[in-house]
Amino acid sequence: MATLADPVAETAVDAFRDEVRAFLAANFPPSLKGKDNAMSAVEGPTAETPEQAAWRKAMGAKGWGVPTWPSAYGGGGLSREQAKILAEEMARAGAWNPIGGMGVMMFGPTLLEYGSEEQKLEHIPAIARGEVRWCQGYSEPNAGSDLANLQCFAEDRGDHYVVNGQKTWTSGGQWADKCFCLVRTDKNQKQGGITFLLIDMDSPGVEVKPIRMISGMSPFCETFFTDVKVPKTNRVGEEGQGWTIGKRLLQHERTNLSGGGSAFRMAGPSLADMAKHYAGVDGEGRIADAELRARIAKWEMDWRVFQLTALRVLAESKAVGGVSEVSSILKTVGTKLGQERAELIIEIRGMQGLGWEGEGYGEDELHSVRAWLFGKATTIYGGSTEVQNNVIAKRILGMLDHQ
Amino acid sequence: MAVLTDEQTMLRDMAREWAGNESPVGAWRKVRDAGEAAGFDAAAFGTMAEMGWTGIIIPEAQGGSDFGWLSLGLVIEELGKTMTASPLAASAAAASAILLGGSDEQKMAYLPRIASGELVATLAVDEGPRHDPANTAASVSDGKLSGTKAFVAEGDSAGLFVVAATDGLYLVEAGEGVSVSRRHAVDFRSHAEIVFDGARAAKLAEGGTGLLDAVLDRAAVLASAEMLGMAGQSFDTTLAYLKQRVQFGQVLATFQALQHRMATLFSEIELMRSAVEAGLTAIDRGGDTRAAASLAKAKANEVGHLMSRELIQLHGGIGMTDEYDAGFYLKRMRVLEQMWGNAAYHRERFARLSGF
Numbered sequence: 001m002a003t004l005a006d007p008v009a010e011t012a013v014d015a016f017r018d019e020v021r022a023f024l025a026a027n028f029p030p031s032l033k034g035k036d037n038a039m040s041a042v043e044g045p046t047a048e049t050p051e052q053a054a055w056r057k058a059m060g061a062k063g064w065g066v067p068t069w070p071s072a073y074g075g076g077g078l079s080r081e082q083a084k085i086l087a088e089e090m091a092r093a094g095a096w097n098p099i100g101g102m103g104v105m106m107f108g109p110t111l112l113e114y115g116s117e118e119q120k121l122e123h124i125p126a127i128a129r130g131e132v133r134w135c136q137g138y139s140e141p142n143a144g145s146d147l148a149n150l151q152c153f154a155e156d157r158g159d160h161y162v163v164n165g166q167k168t169w170t171s172g173g174q175w176a177d178k179c180f181c182l183v184r185t186d187k188n189q190k191q192g193g194i195t196f197l198l199i200d201m202d203s204p205g206v207e208v209k210p211i212r213m214i215s216g217m218s219p220f221c222e223t224f225f226t227d228v229k230v231p232k233t234n235r236v237g238e239e240g241q242g243w244t245i246g247k248r249l250l251q252h253e254r255t256n257l258s259g260g261g262s263a264f265r266m267a268g269p270s271l272a273d274m275a276k277h278y279a280g281v282d283g284e285g286r287i288a289d290a291e292l293r294a295r296i297a298k299w300e301m302d303w304r305v306f307q308l309t310a311l312r313v314l315a316e317s318k319a320v321g322g323v324s325e326v327s328s329i330l331k332t333v334g335t336k337l338g339q340e341r342a343e344l345i346i347e348i349r350g351m352q353g354l355g356w357e358g359e360g361y362g363e364d365e366l367h368s369v370r371a372w373l374f375g376k377a378t379t380i381y382g383g384s385t386e387v388q389n390n391v392i393a394k395r396i397l398g399m400l401d402h403q
Numbered sequence: 404m405a406v407l408t409d410e411q412t413m414l415r416d417m418a419r420e421w422a423g424n425e426s427p428v429g430a431w432r433k434v435r436d437a438g439e440a441a442g443f444d445a446a447a448f449g450t451m452a453e454m455g456w457t458g459i460i461i462p463e464a465q466g467g468s469d470f471g472w473l474s475l476g477l478v479i480e481e482l483g484k485t486m487t488a489s490p491l492a493a494s495a496a497a498a499s500a501i502l503l504g505g506s507d508e509q510k511m512a513y514l515p516r517i518a519s520g521e522l523v524a525t526l527a528v529d530e531g532p533r534h535d536p537a538n539t540a541a542s543v544s545d546g547k548l549s550g551t552k553a554f555v556a557e558g559d560s561a562g563l564f565v566v567a568a569t570d571g572l573y574l575v576e577a578g579e580g581v582s583v584s585r586r587h588a589v590d591f592r593s594h595a596e597i598v599f600d601g602a603r604a605a606k607l608a609e610g611g612t613g614l615l616d617a618v619l620d621r622a623a624v625l626a627s628a629e630m631l632g633m634a635g636q637s638f639d640t641t642l643a644y645l646k647q648r649v650q651f652g653q654v655l656a657t658f659q660a661l662q663h664r665m666a667t668l669f670s671e672i673e674l675m676r677s678a679v680e681a682g683l684t685a686i687d688r689g690g691d692t693r694a695a696a697s698l699a700k701a702k703a704n705e706v707g708h709l710m711s712r713e714l715i716q717l718h719g720g721i722g723m724t725d726e727y728d729a730g731f732y733l734k735r736m737r738v739l740e741q742m743w744g745n746a747a748y749h750r751e752r753f754a755r756l757s758g759f
Contacts, residue, residue: 272757272758272759275759285758286754286759287759293754293759294747294750294751294754296754296759297750297751297753297754297757297759298750300753300757300759301697301698301701301702301750301753302674304698305674305677305678305698305702306674308677308678308680308681309673309674309677311677312405312676312677312680315405315406316404316406318406319406326673329669329670329673329674332670333670333674386663388666389662389663389666389667390659390662390663390666392666392669392670393659393662393663393665393666394662396669397642397662397665397666397669398646399642399645399646399656399657399661399662399665400646400654400656400657401657
């Protein structure tokens, strides 16, 4: 690792920082600040402006949307230190990463680990350029928390499979180009009968129906496969290896859903300022509703403790060179606190915090209602709180299965 | 666990080994059964002093090792696991008042004796049953302090009191004008009422207006470290019990209702650890420690309370017997929850500091 005591390395670091600054100055117009599609995974891809498209293409050409992926497959090929400098300089310029989605967060890292050379060359560069949208074909009506119970069947027909069955909760399925899918190739083994397949969403026999959620949004779909032909070259790993590969992908998902990330991502107005605005202040300038004030204080303290814990996990992981076992609690704790915050916002705003649409409500008020409803999913998806508690009890605490 | 230096790791391992081998819960049971007012084993405290633990936060110039508060917290946590009673935390909190507010003469007069373990010092702040440092009636005129302090930790053995008066903190030595009355509390530790009647007092004149807050922060965080050790041990004991107790032909650990309660407790204790370690490191860093200390004590109170209730419930009837150790942890935990502010006190303090 480069240190400041090493003048050669120091020069290289400075040179890279200069390169990043020059690139941002040339390619990121200040008018794009704050204009990313952060909610596009939930609300759908809003039409890209020409400026946004140009920024995506510029980042894609550099591979800097996936800075640490190998450059042989269109990634940035940067060291961790360089990626850190890139992130710092992007934050300084107010620039956002236009390359994202499930391809970046889950599928890409998994394919880099398990895919064949041909598969990597076919799929990774397109993800790195932000040109292909991926969706996840995991859950089924009877395979939610018990995912290994999945029944969607891929029948061997020599050089290809024929897939029949149904997937559900396919996030962004209506906008996706491709689907990474767990299918059953052997009905006699549970986990061992599962195979990891890549399916083109425009293949004949693929039908997608958006599911309208309590939030009014349709971020998830039902996906039906009827006699869908999938070439065997689209199988990642061997037949029956799908459970292993699929679980690895879920680790990437959980890292992104909770991990270090969310502890620092939850932005937005302060609950206390909001409460002072909606509930008023007392003679000493405090939130007038004493009970609400106490609960806001408790939430803020719990949130601070959660952040301290996320920092501790990072520091410990670095020190021991592996994942700290404490990381297993971050998803349950982080999602619980996120939901509590959303509930507090609704409560603070009273009736004004319960608008569905139309006149009389501010944009932010309406947004927080939808976010509150959508956020109920966070303790269900990506391994529900109950499943996480099973994992903690069995894997960390060594408590046995019921016989 | 925070990332420790080699010295800190050695210190913690030494404390763990000593507490486990030389001062297990059985040692506390003997002290408890003896029923002395001081509430600790003087010989064991002497050994702690020989190992240097009484000087961990005291500078080398005054006979300490200057290892810092995280280091002291690690030792206190280990001692908390085995319910080892000692005036280590009380003396350190009092020593911090002298460090932050004392003159060079005062430091040289008292800190070396505290570092060597020869002198037990303690804070005498509260005057009623609930922590309320803003309401202090004790006052000083012509260098004589008068007033009554309630539930003074280690008051039965202390040779030096750091006393909160209306206009600041004062040093008062045990002796003339100081009378000590034992209060026999549920944890069998020393919590004495101290009446000061014209006792000779020397002001801690340095440290400014934030001195009392800074000292109370240190006391609160040390109590939190003890609670962390007790909660961690209570958890381990409960988990081990659930893995061996058989009912309905199953070990209890296989029941999902119990697994999820243990998973919740595991999470809560990890969160508690983050808050307590952050409190200790905030003190080592220096500057304003108020928010970090209130965060640590509030979280320690919440989780310590929950864990001690579950300790009893999950053990069933055996946890209710005096022969079993669970009761020691329950009773001491409630006392520590009250000392230096309960959870509501620290949430209110945090809210005020944050401008809510």
